[in-house]
Amino acid sequence: MQPNTENAQVLIVEDDSEIANLLALTMQDNGMIPTVAEDGRVMQSLLRNNSYDLIILDVMLPGEDGLSICRKIRSENTIPIILLTALGEEVDRIVGLEVGADDYVAKPFSPREVVARVRSLLRRASYGLVKNTSPRKLRFDGWQLDPMRRQLHDPSNARVALTTTEFDLLLAFCRNPGRIITREELLSLTHSGLAGPIERSIDVHISRLRQKIEVNPKEPTLLRTVRLGGYMFTATVEEA
Structure with a gap:
C-alpha cells in the first residue's frame, strides 16, 4: 500500500x-x-x-x-x-x-x-522503509540509524543531519553490509525507477555521505569504492 x-x-x-x-x-x-x-x-x-x-x-x-x-x-x-x-x-x-x-x-x-x-x-x-525489511534500529561502529524516525546519531549520540537521499543510501548499505551494490541498484533505490537520473549523481551523494560518517572522507574505510563494481559498506551492522 x-x-x-x-x-x-x-x-x-x-x-x-x-x-x-x-x-x-x-x-x-x-x-x-x-x-x-x-x-x-x-x-x-x-x-x-x-x-x-x-x-x-x-x-x-x-x-x-x-x-x-x-x-x-x-x-x-x-x-x-x-x-x-x-x-x-x-x-x-x-x-x-x-x-x-x-x-x-x-x-x-x-x-x-x-x-x-x-x-x-x-x-x-x-516513510522511507525498504519493502520487507525490519524497522528496528541499526548500529555500526558506535553509530545508530533509526529507520522509523529517519535519524542518524554518531557515537557521542549527537544527531547528524542527512538529506532524504543520503539517508536512503546509508539505510541500503546498512541492510546490505559486505555486499557490493552497483550504481544501477542505488539509482533504482533513490529514484524509484524514474527516467533521467545520471549515474554520476550517486557518486556525489556518496561523497556527501562520506563527509558525515568517515573519519577521513578522502580515505574512506566504512564506505569503500569497488572499481568497476560500485560501493561496499564494510562495517559490522547489528540490530538494536
Whole structure:
C-alpha cells in the first residue's frame, strides 16, 4: 500500500509566472498544497513562518541564484529539495547535487514527471522503509540509524543531519553490509525507477555521505569504492 502524499505542502520558488502557475496547478490537481515564491527573499520569509514538506527550486532566479539558496537551506534544514533547471549539461546538474539537492528536473519538463518525482521524494522522506525489511534500529561502529524516525546519531549520540537521499543510501548499505551494490541498484533505490537520473549523481551523494560518517572522507574505510563494481559498506551492522 502506497503512503498518501495528499495535502503535502510544496513550496515552489520560480520567478517565471507561467511556469510557477503551471507547477502550482499541477500540484493542486494532484492533491498537494502549493505556495509560490518569486525569489529567495520571499522564500526565506515563507520558511520562517511556515512549514513545508518539499521545495521545488529554480536555479536561475533574480538576485541570489538557486544553487546558493540551496546550499544555505541545506546547511540548516533537511527538507527535500528538487532543483528546476534549464541547464542541460551533466556538470551543471552535478553542481546542484553537490550543494545538497535531492533531485532535479530539467526544463522543458513534463508535469507528470514533476509529480512523479515529487511523490517519490515525499514518500521516501516520510516513510522511507525498504519493502520487507525490519524497522528496528541499526548500529555500526558506535553509530545508530533509526529507520522509523529517519535519524542518524554518531557515537557521542549527537544527531547528524542527512538529506532524504543520503539517508536512503546509508539505510541500503546498512541492510546490505559486505555486499557490493552497483550504481544501477542505488539509482533504482533513490529514484524509484524514474527516467533521467545520471549515474554520476550517486557518486556525489556518496561523497556527501562520506563527509558525515568517515573519519577521513578522502580515505574512506566504512564506505569503500569497488572499481568497476560500485560501493561496499564494510562495517559490522547489528540490530538494536
